Amino acid sequence: MAFKCGRTRSHGGVQVKHINNFIAGEMVPAQSGAYLANIEPATGTAYSEVADSDAADVGTAVNAARAAFPAWSQTTAAVRSRRLLSIAQGIENRLEEFARAESIDTGKPISLARNLDIPRAIQNFRFFATAILHTQSAAHVTDGAALNYTLRHPVGVAGLITPWNLPLYLLSWKIAPALATGNTAIAKPSELTPMTAGLLAEVCQETELPPGVLNIVHGTGAKVGTAITAHPQVACISFTGGTVTGKRVAQSAAPHFKKVSLELGGKNPTIVFKSADLASAVPGAARAAFANQGQVCLCGSRIFVQASIYEEFTERLVASVQKIRIGDPLDESTQHGALVSHAQFEKTMSYVQLAKDEGGELLYGGQPCPTINDRCQNGFFFPPTLITGLPADCRVNQEEIFGPIATLTPFSNEAEVVDAANGTPYGLSASVWTQDLGQAQRVSAGLECGTVWVNCWLTRDLRVPFGGVKASGVGREGGAEALRFFTESKNVCIAMSDSS
Numbered sequence: 207m208a209f210k211c212g213r214t215r216s217h218g219g220v221q222v223k224h225i226n227n228f229i230a231g232e233m234v235p236a237q238s239g240a241y242l243a244n245i246e247p248a249t250g251t252a253y254s255e256v257a258d259s260d261a262a263d264v265g266t267a268v269n270a271a272r273a274a275f276p277a278w279s280q281t282t283a284a285v286r287s288r289r290l291l292s293i294a295q296g297i298e299n300r301l302e303e304f305a306r307a308e309s310i311d312t313g314k315p316i317s318l319a320r321n322l323d324i325p326r327a328i329q330n331f332r333f334f335a336t337a338i339l340h341t342q343s344a345a346h347v348t349d350g351a352a353l354n355y356t357l358r359h360p361v362g363v364a365g366l367i368t369p370w371n372l373p374l375y376l377l378s379w380k381i382a383p384a385l386a387t388g389n390t391a392i393a394k395p396s397e398l399t400p401m402t403a404g405l406l407a408e409v410c411q412e413t414e415l416p417p418g419v420l421n422i423v424h425g426t427g428a429k430v431g432t433a434i435t436a437h438p439q440v441a442c443i444s445f446t447g448g449t450v451t452g453k454r455v456a457q458s459a460a461p462h463f464k465k466v467s468l469e470l471g472g473k474n475p476t477i478v479f480k481s482a483d484l485a486s487a488v489p490g491a492a493r494a495a496f497a498n499q500g501q502v503c504l505c506g507s508r509i510f511v512q513a514s515i516y517e518e519f520t521e522r523l524v525a526s527v528q529k530i531r532i533g534d535p536l537d538e539s540t541q542h543g544a545l546v547s548h549a550q551f552e553k554t555m556s557y558v559q560l561a562k563d564e565g566g567e568l569l570y571g572g573q574p575c576p577t578i579n580d581r582c583q584n585g586f587f588f589p590p591t592l593i594t595g596l597p598a599d600c601r602v603n604q605e606e607i608f609g610p611i612a613t614l615t616p617f618s619n620e621a622e623v624v625d626a627a628n629g630t631p632y633g634l635s636a637s638v639w640t641q642d643l644g645q646a647q648r649v650s651a652g653l654e655c656g657t658v659w660v661n662c663w664l665t666r667d668l669r670v671p672f673g674g675v676k677a678s679g680v681g682r683e684g685g686a687e688a689l690r691f692f693t694e695s696k697n698v699c700i701a702m703s704d705s706s
């Protein structure tokens with residue numbers, strides 16, 4: 207793979223790719239010169255190194271973003287729109303390269319990266335590039351005495367921090383609205399999956415995005431993430447990641463009164479009623495539980511099934527999950543690849559043991575996969591795993607695992623299942639499977655979460671609000687919500703002239 211965002215260097219006779227920072231339009235190493243090893247999950251070996259930056263690099267990036275802000279914030283929406291559309295086109299021109307990088311970096315099947323992650327990142331840029339051409343602002347007439355109108359200004363330098371599960375997709379979900387509304391930005395991708403952010407930096411250079419408008423600083427959360435959230439000149443923080451980290455981000459940003467959006471963890475219910483069309487509910491529940499090896503914040507890891515169809519549904523679900531093809535992420539036919547890291551693999555294993563300790567019964571999976579092929583013999587492969595017989599309030603049913611483990615629990619009626627579904631600290635999303643429209647509406651209204659899918663999962667419309675309640679976050683992204691987050695409103699009140 208051609209890789210321009212960093213140089214390659216020889217390390218023990220092996221050419222190691224370097225992923226460097228993107229600051230003021232240039233690819234630069236961390237000022238300390240340090241790098242972190244970047245591990246390929248499918249092989250368990252380092253295949254590149256990423257800049258191990260710190261507060262000094264963040265400081266330089268903030269200076270670049272501040273220097274770029276006056277000109278960028280004053281460009282017309284039409285100009286910013288064209289810039290973002292060229293970034294979208296630049297990614298699309300290299301779609302295969304992006305998809306391969308995402309698959310190698312995360313362990314996700316290449317078909318998923320090619321058909322979902324990268325196209326959705328492209329759509330994010332296109333959506334916000336065109337959304338800013340169609341905004342409206344409010345006006346209020348005050349009883350003939352004054353005319354008020356609302357202006358929206360960019361916030362300033364935006365800090366954008368993202369996790370490893372959907373690297374380019376989530377990064378673009380923040381970069382696109384931040385830049386579209388006239389902010390400049392410091393983005394920090396996860397240190398576990400920096401590759402496509404490196405390629406995005408190349409696209410920004412190729413498309414001649416003005417220097418400093420987007421800066422990408424690589425490294426750990428402890429050094430780079432904290433430096434961004436605590437920097438007094440970073441005006442707002444849009445963070446996606448775990449709930450524990452989210453608390454730290456909120457604490458660090460609060461003394462500066464920064465605008466903060468927190469998209470955090472989930473423990474989402476999939477609810478299957480007896481009226482459901484099982485031909486779609488069974489594959490729907492399987493996909494919701496195990497897409498991206500169960501590493502999507504929206505994954506339905508608690509499957510509740512109405513008692514009268516529990517047995518039939520369970521049999522059909524196990525049969526469907528057995529057919530999921532586990533394999534080398536770079537193999538076109540693979541549907542289930544590797545977990546992102548050894549830590550994630552160990553965490554998943556530990557929850558299988560915990561489920562057994564808590565009295566659960568393994569229906570399927572639960573053991574590390576046998577060797578996939580020679581290349582993948584040290585990879586972090588764990589199969590889709592189904593567990594039953596656990597109470598709703600046990601740890602396995604309460605804590606976010608973020609791996610390929612789902613539990614099955616029977617229920618008898620609507621009130622009971624809504625109660626159980628709401629009975630965790632989280633509140634991100636839910637999917638409900640029923641043919642009864644009234645039931646769909648009642649249950650959706652009763653669920654404590656930011657998104658309910660009925661008879662579908664992960665269906666996406668970029669205009670809808672996205673986010674969570676309770677420990678799943680604060681604030682909303684998507685459509686007008688994102689445009690509002692990255693701008694400050696200002697009311698202008700003009701007295702109407704007195705004609706007397």
Ligand code: NAD
Pocket residue numbers: 367368369370371372376394395396397425426427428430431432435446447448449451452454455469470471472502503606608634674678679
């Ligand atoms: P994480 O919280 O460990 O890391 C997320 C990002 O924050 C990374 O870039 C990391 O380097 C950085 N970070 C770590 N410590 C930091 C600190 N103290 N200050 C600032 N930044 C810091 O999360 P992860 O393991 O990368 O991702 C998995 C989590 O993300 C899961 O909990 C998942 O549910 C959540 N997630 C949520 C959504 C959503 O939209 N709600 C989407 C995807 C993932």
